[in-house]
């Protein structure tokens with residue numbers, strides 16, 4: 278019997294009630310707790326978190342060099358200034374989150390090692406019943422809540438995604454997925470092959486190259502990267518002028534967001550120009566003789582997948598210095614000594630790192646029911662990527678891909694608090710998104726348009742996600758610049774919200 282089955286088998290022993298229950302203490306859950314505390318004082322709430330500490334992504338991932346790939350002025354919350362270099366290590370992000378928890382006395386609301394297993398809504402009581410298990414004691418707990426705020430992220434934390442390659446078992450060395458990094462992995466002087474070319478590979482490779490014998494990045498196809506100094510000039514200048522950090526945070530956020538928006542628009546209006554600029558920055562480090570056409574020139578338009586920032590060009594410096602190299606080829610099969618490529622070449626390795634992505638998870642492994650009927654989110658239509666048709670009193674925080682995730686944590690936080698206050702003043706217990714008469718002939722489409730954004734984990738898991746419509750209300754448009762104005766203007770009396 279696996280742990281989940283055992284967890285589900287035992288009976289709960291206690292029931293507690295909270296106005297709001299938050300799933301997860303990652304950057305979204307901690308942000309949700311902050312907004313509730315500051316915008317809805319007096320609201321009782323609890324945060325249930327599987328892991329033994331806060332941080333989510335930033336405590337799960339422990340591979341060498343783990344860092345953000347977007348700047349912390351926008352990945353940080355709008356309410357707490359970021360005062361260091363823009364690209365930050367997981368340790369720095371955890372320190373920042375720890376300060377938010379400490380400064381706002383949030384710890385008393387968070388219960389660690391609590392896994393939510395089931396969430397059942399009753400239209401009779403207008404409550405969610407949430408079953409959870411303490412993973413340290415096995416104790417079953419039951420909560421009831423008026424409002425369920427899902428901050429459980431978008432991927433499974435227990436295991437990463439590794440494709441099944443032929444003869445993997447034959448390999449005599451060690452295979453590691455970055456999501457489950459062994460603390461005692463010794464790679465000093467070893468030959469390492471990293472399969473993948475996303476942000477994780479770009480982070481791992483320069484960090485490992487310092488001690489490894491050699492690190493090879495094996496990619497099927499290239500990825501775009503941005504590169505530059507890990508510093509923001511205007512922030513440095515304002516600091517020299519002793520400007521208040523809160524001002525610096527706000528000014529730098531606006532500048533970064535403005536520039537990101539301009540760049541995103543350019544990737545649609547002038548994809549070739551944007552591509553040329555990205556590749557020129559790589560060539561500036563690797564030199565004209567390096568085969569950039571093969572190894573760093575993707576076939577897709579920039580921004581169709583997230584573009585990772587490579588601070589101080591460290592990935593390219595490792596390649597230039599000969600400590601790392603890139604092979605663009607396909608895996609035929611594993612061998613005792615390494616990997617046989619489709620080209621016929623064999624890559625020998627002591628350690629193979631599969632930086633091959635995530636398992637998308639829309640529901641945090643939670644079994645959902647509404648009035649005794651199983652709920653599958655793929656059968657719903659999303660209201661602005663945060664609520665779902667037919668699902669009362671529930672919000673899911675799904676951030677941005679092209680901009681920092683946390684920008685949306687703050688926007689959704691404002692929305693939920695406004696909605697909770699509206700429900701309180703109008704004396705209603707339930708809000709359920711529903712298609713309006715004018716929406717009934719609307720085409721129902723996948724969560725995100727693959728023409729617009731198509732990383733592997735989204736493509737593998739799209740069928741699990743709710744549907745989107747073709748109107749702004751019924752989609753997650755990934756556009757912070759539109760949503761920053763649209764969210765505060767959402768009409769809570771719109772017919773898309775059915776109250777009861």
Ligand SMILES: Cc1cc2nc3c(=O)[nH]c(=O)nc-3n(C[C@H](O)[C@H](O)[C@H](O)COP(=O)(O)OP(=O)(O)OC[C@H]3O[C@@H](n4cnc5c(N)ncnc54)[C@H](O)[C@@H]3O)c2cc1C
Nearest residue numbers: 301303304305327333334345346347393429430641681682
């Ligand atoms: C290596 C890596 C680097 C990234 N870098 C960036 C970046 O630089 N910029 C950016 O914008 N985005 C980045 N992302 C995306 C990133 O995941 C999000 O930005 C953000 O950290 C997600 O925060 P979250 O709190 O929503 O979810 P998570 O960080 O996934 O946290 C969710 C939490 O919920 C808990 N949980 C899940 N299910 C349950 C359950 N059933 N019961 C109880 N608890 C549960 C989990 O244990 C976890 O702690 C990165 C992702 C990865 C993997």
